[in-house]
Amino acid sequence: MDMNDVKKRGLVLLGCGKMGSAMLQGWLGQGLPAASVWILDPRPNDWVQGLVAEGLHLNTDLPDAPAIVLIAVKPQMMEQALPVLTPLGNGRTLFISVAAGKSLAFYEQALGADTPIIRAMPNTPAAISRGITALVGNGNTGDGELALADSLLQAVGQTVRLENEAQIDAVTGVSGSGPAYVFLMIEALAAAGVEQGLPADMAMQLAKATVSGAGQLAEAADEDPAQLRVNVTSPQGTTAAALEVLMDPETGLTPLMKRAVAASSDRSKELSK
């Protein structure tokens, strides 16, 4: 199965909110025709509704054996939303779920034990093709299915393959929820700038550009982030003064981040029960 099969047999999205739309935007941008896409969503956003004029099938009957079904509803809506897909289970259709905390076993039970299913955890920078998605398949998926999922998901950023399903809880804590931590960091840095006397607009511009520039440098540079940090830090200088606060072993960023990521990962595990 390859992208031509997806064009021919169709791609179905169950739920097309923030995550589904971000991914669909990437796929349409890579040349998938809107006419190859079926969306089931009781409250489609304006962008999705606009795609109907280009041939997208919105809340219509589904093809008999679409190549891919992407499941992108909230975990809390799953029990209600999934039954419509049961006729497509146990067949040639590859299911990819991005829902947090819904296990491969859950989908095998709902869709049939012979269904090929991939669990994926993307993040919202997918909207600008700068996402990262981790994926893991059930026993009915092989190299072909994983390669197709890789190439679909690479339309919206990088991918990594997990060694086992349990790792997805940690991925959810690091990169799935991670953009929210970074946005909070921007908010906090800007607020701290205001407290030091800067106008709010300027503080926000400085904070956004600093986080974005540092992120891009971390990805592009040969040095690791620890060395890049050292490169900013003059002995007894201003950065060293700040890092003394941020690197405190009890109250600094590392223990705080460990607690935050553990809370997210634990919630991911709870949702799978």
Ligand SMILES: NC(=O)c1ccc[n+]([C@@H]2O[C@H](COP(=O)([O-])OP(=O)(O)OC[C@H]3O[C@@H](n4cnc5c(N)ncnc54)[C@H](O)[C@@H]3O)[C@@H](O)[C@H]2O)c1
């Ligand atoms: N937003 C993120 O950062 C992110 C990251 C990784 C994974 N996810 C996962 O993606 C999934 C979707 O999250 P989101 O942020 O896009 O949520 P969202 O609320 O923006 O989108 C969910 C969509 O599902 C639709 N929906 C509700 N009931 C439905 C039903 N019965 N049938 C079909 N569609 C239905 C809603 O109308 C909405 O458009 C979640 O399972 C979440 O765990 C989200």
